[in-house]
Amino acid sequence: xxxxxxxxxxxxxxxxxxxxxxxxxxxxxxxxxxxxxxxxxxxxxxxxxxxxxxxxxxxxxxxxxxxxxxxxxxxxxxxxxxxxxxxxxxxxxxxxxxxxxxxxxxxxxxxxxxxxxxxxxxxxxxxxxxxxxxxxxxxxxxxxxxxxxxxxxxxxxxxxxxxxxxxxxxxxxxxxxxxxxxxxxxxxxxxxxxxxxxxxxxxxxxxxxxxxxxxxxxxxxxxxxxxxxxxxxxxxxxxxxxxxxxxxxxxxxxxxxxxxxxxxxxxxxxxxxxxxxxxxxxxxxxxxxxxxxxxxxxxxxxxxxxxxxxxxxxxxxxxxxxxxxxxxxxxxxxxxxxxxxxxxxxxxxxxxxxxxxxxxxxxxxxxxxxxxxxxxxxxxxxxxxxxxxxxxxxxxxxxxxxxxxxxxxxxxxxxxxxxxxxxxxxxxxxxxxxxxxxxxxxxx
Numbered sequence: 001x002x003x004x005x006x007x008x009x010x011x012x013x014x015x016x017x018x019x020x021x022x023x024x025x026x027x028x029x030x031x032x033x034x035x036x037x038x039x040x041x042x043x044x045x046x047x048x049x050x051x052x053x054x055x056x057x058x059x060x061x062x063x064x065x066x067x068x069x070x071x072x073x074x075x076x077x078x079x080x081x082x083x084x085x086x087x088x089x090x091x092x093x094x095x096x097x098x099x100x101x102x103x104x105x106x107x108x109x110x111x112x113x114x115x116x117x118x119x120x121x122x123x124x125x126x127x128x129x130x131x132x133x134x135x136x137x138x139x140x141x142x143x144x145x146x147x148x149x150x151x152x153x154x155x156x157x158x159x160x161x162x163x164x165x166x167x168x169x170x171x172x173x174x175x176x177x178x179x180x181x182x183x184x185x186x187x188x189x190x191x192x193x194x195x196x197x198x199x200x201x202x203x204x205x206x207x208x209x210x211x212x213x214x215x216x217x218x219x220x221x222x223x224x225x226x227x228x229x230x231x232x233x234x235x236x237x238x239x240x241x242x243x244x245x246x247x248x249x250x251x252x253x254x255x256x257x258x259x260x261x262x263x264x265x266x267x268x269x270x271x272x273x274x275x276x277x278x279x280x281x282x283x284x285x286x287x288x289x290x291x292x293x294x295x296x297x298x299x300x301x302x303x304x305x306x307x308x309x310x311x312x313x314x315x316x317x318x319x320x321x322x323x324x325x326x327x328x329x330x331x332x333x334x335x336x337x338x339x340x341x342x343x344x345x346x347x348x349x350x351x352x353x354x355x356x357x358x359x360x361x362x363x364x365x366x367x368x369x370x371x372x373x374x375x376x377x378x379x380x381x382x383x384x385x386x387x388x389x390x391x392x393x394x395x396x397x398x399x400x401x402x403x404x405x406x407x408x409x410x411x412x413x414x415x416x417x418x419x420x421x422x423x424x425x426x427x428x429x430x431x432x433x434x435x436x437x438x439x440x441x442x443x444x
Contacts, residue, residue: 021078068339071330073239077232083136092132096143099151105141112162115142116154124157130333190256191222197249198230207249207269214274222278242291253281263289290366303346305358309365316381326359327377335376
């Protein structure tokens with residue numbers, strides 16, 4: 001198992017110190033894991049092959065295969081990177097067998113996640129362990145011990161976040177680090193505005209005073225949150241909002257109900273600009289901020305076409321072609337498991353002009369026309385005016401997925417015609433439900 005860091009010498013933000021420190025420590029603990037770095041300004045073929053678009057990029061190659069390496073995103077600290085690698089090569093959670101062990105784990109950190117399960121061999125546990133692999137900033141533990149569950153009064157399968165509570169000063173602005181994210185995003189106010197800035201910025205005091213002044217006027221309507229971009233534990237937040245170092249200071253509004261994001265049009269963080277932005281949002285006039293990767297030059301050259309935000313609507317919503325879309329996250333184990341099957345499906349339909357198989361990375365492209373509730377997520381867009389056939393299979397089906405199952409799904413769905421009317425539950429085709437799709441009845 002190997003890990004490689006890809007960096008550009010032209011990027012002043014690429015500091016290899018943390019990566020090198022992690023490599024030095026892991027060399028003693030796990031000598032089978034090899035580390036390397038690549039200056040892709042001189043390796044254009046590698047940059048294209050692995051679709052390197054930002055720096056630094058860290059990829060983890062397993063068992064010597066260069067196919068589908070795992071991206072390591074949002075990790076900036078050596079200790080966190082070490083945890084990320086260890087959880088990829090070994091157990092991702094601590095197995096808790098006693099109440100004393102549980103108490104020791106809870107007391108050791110400010111923030112601990114523990115899964116309480118009746119038994120440890122089910123889909124819920126697998127999801128929990130996969131989540132732990134992708135969140136190395138937090139300690140994870142799990143238990144199926146009846147004594148431990150009884151000690152905490154837990155009877156059903158439950159995930160509990162243990163957080164040490166300290167004294168906080170009352171203010172109209174919440175300071176955000178990963179430990180407080182649960183508290184902040186669990187408040188009744190659904191509108192959150194976030195200021196991303198390093199607290200050691202020369203103009204920080206002036207910016208922060210402006211931010212606090214604006215917060216007073218929108219108390220109870222919008223929660224004001226400060227995100228310190230120097231805090232390494234906030235890496236996941238930067239990734240979610242797609243904030244780069246060169247973007248700060250930056251201001252975004254997030255609606256917790258729709259997950260819609262808005263970008264403040266003005267560059268300067270002044271009281272006037274903040275008030276105008278907030279009021280525009282509350283009045284429904286603010287413009288949605290949709291992120292998109294650039295369209296790859298070879299997006300349509302492979303059996304499975306690659307979509308991004310900029311070409312999604314043009315390709316998917318058309319009158320002549322049925323499009324079957326896989327919405328995936330590169331870090332998801334389920335997605336990586338299905339991508340080779342998806343490629344085979346694309347090969348089956350490569351010669352068809354009326355059906356195309358596509359995929360889109362939803363972690364890098366915002367698609368509001370499709371409600372996504374988990375990854376991978378599949379949706380069929382039949383030829384015609386913008387109708388959708390939503391996949392409804394659960395995690396168990398996906399874990400047992402075979403090429404033939406998906407092939408049958410597409411072959412069946414592709415011959416379903418949709419007309420403009422409302423459909424009731426009894427209109428849904430039983431044979432499509434059997435294969436994992438909800439679709440309208442065959443109208444031929």
